[in-house]
Amino acid sequence: xxxxxxxxxxxxxxxxxxxxxxxxxxxxxxxxxxxxxxxxxxxxxxxxxxxxxxxxxxxxxxxxxxxxxxxxxxxxxxxxxxxxxxxxxxxxxxxxxxxxxxxxxxxxxxxxxxxxxxxxxxxxxxxxx
Numbered sequence: 001x002x003x004x005x006x007x008x009x010x011x012x013x014x015x016x017x018x019x020x021x022x023x024x025x026x027x028x029x030x031x032x033x034x035x036x037x038x039x040x041x042x043x044x045x046x047x048x049x050x051x052x053x054x055x056x057x058x059x060x061x062x063x064x065x066x067x068x069x070x071x072x073x074x075x076x077x078x079x080x081x082x083x084x085x086x087x088x089x090x091x092x093x094x095x096x097x098x099x100x101x102x103x104x105x106x107x108x109x110x111x112x113x114x115x116x117x118x119x120x121x122x123x124x125x126x127x128x129x
Contacts, residue, residue, distance in 0.1 A: 051113045053106070057090050059083075061114055 031037070050058040062083065069082045081088045095103045 048114055051110055053087075053091065054094070057087050057094065059087050059091075059110065060085060 048061065050060050052058050066082050066085070070079055073079060073082075084091050095106065
């Protein structure tokens with residue numbers, strides 16, 4: 001039994017995530033046994049939740065289907081629509097008349113939220129090159 005608030009909160013989060021996963025497995029007709037289910041349980045405690053931009057705009061983590069769709073297009077507007085999903089128009093409306101640096105900061109923060117700090121940086125670069 002954990003003695004810290006963090007440990008209790010973490011265990012509660014895992015329990016809630018496990019309950020959601022089991023409910024999800026039952027609703028899709030999938031068994032809650034096997035490695036597929038175990039991987040979901042292992043990741044549920046580590047997976048970052050939605051990116052809450054405003055009280056009304058929550059951007060969900062990228063799905064495999066979205067990742068595959070991103071590979072199919074080089075068009076930046078299409079990629080953005082795929083990434084933001086059903087929140088695309090709301091995000092576009094929010095930033096349409098805002099300064100560009102706010103838009104860039106939002107994009108960097110979004111990538112950092114889902115993939116960790118430095119995720120938006122170009123690989124192989126250095127300050128001396």
